[in-house]
Amino acid sequence: MAKTILLFSEGLDSILAGLLLKKQGIEICAVKFITPFFGWELKENPEKFFKKIKDLGFEEGKLYDITQEFLEVLKTPKFGYGSFANPCIDCRILMLKKAKELMGEVGAEIITTGEVAGQRPKTQHRNTLDLIEKETKLKGFLLRPLSAKLLSPTEPEKKGIVKREELLAIKGRKRTPQIELAKNFGLKEIPSSSGGCLLADPQIGSRVLKVLKEKRPLNLETAQLLTLGRHFFEDGLWIVLGRNQRENELIKNISSNRFPLYSLDTPSPTAVVLEGNPPLSWIKKLLVKYSKKAKIKLEKGEDVNLIELSNKNEKD
Ligand code: SF4
Secondary structure, three states: OOOEEEOOOOOOOHHHHHHHHHHOOOEEEEEEEOOEEEEOOHHHHHHHHHHHHHHOHHHHEEEEEEOHHHHHHHHHOOOOOOOOOOHHHHHHHHHHHHHHHHHHHOOOOOOOOOOOOOOOOOOHHHHHHHHHHHHHHHOEEEEOOOOHHHHHOOHHHHOOOOOHHHHHOOOOOOHHHHHHHHHHOOOOOOOOOOOOHHHHHHHHHHHHHHHOOOOOOOOHHHHOOOOOOEEEOOOEEEEEEEEOOHHHHHHHHHOOOOOOOOOOOOOOOEEEEEEEOOOHHHHHHHHHOOOOHHHHHOOOOOOOOOOEOOHHHOOO
């Protein structure tokens, strides 16, 4: 039985691409690449991902953390950014190169994606699809079942391993054909076309662009922190405050012993200093601004004190 690696974003298009090939008897190994900007929740809870693979009837699922390589791409994308900080063309190339590396290990002879010709102006324009094939040196082995009939036949199609006549010729931005197809496959839930990427989110994407432009440190920890909290930037200074209990806990976990952490001795956000050495009075003032309880205490003439949180004490 022929086997393919499916680039699986969990979005509708990649689901349908997989189902179309599964219907032809092709074995599916669904691969999802994750970074703090997409799919990161699966790092702690991969069960949801594997349940989805099982429910769809795909033979295999694999999750790979590509943060380190992705951050390099994010800092200097050869083909630029999309609407915000999303370096989509470079990102696709990176993922396909990683998938290509996995072909031997997994025993797959095809790489499949849910790309639809002309759906996204930048990444799925016909010329871009060709460019991606060229950059990844995957020409002939990169199958896009949803638009295959509009593209040159791939090697598996030429050899009859994949029946070209059963593939589709979807193009453009309309979602109707995909929604119809999802209904035909009996999908109970119809997810969005893509898997959701925080770099394309206006608020988070703009924040990431600012960090890149100002050449602030971008690493595993700061990348995770960029996806949450309130951020305050000044010359040589970068501080993040949690907006709720969940974010406060995340800030503590992510920052573990790497960055100074502060809070008040009254319910307040947790603050982490990622850059610079701000005066403690400044940090206290900022925390008071976002703590109702601290403001009330001060109005009553009571004391509010800044405390430095050490992760050691948190665990004790
Ligand atoms: S939207 Fe995000 S995950 Fe998707 S291709 Fe662009 S950068 Fe990559």
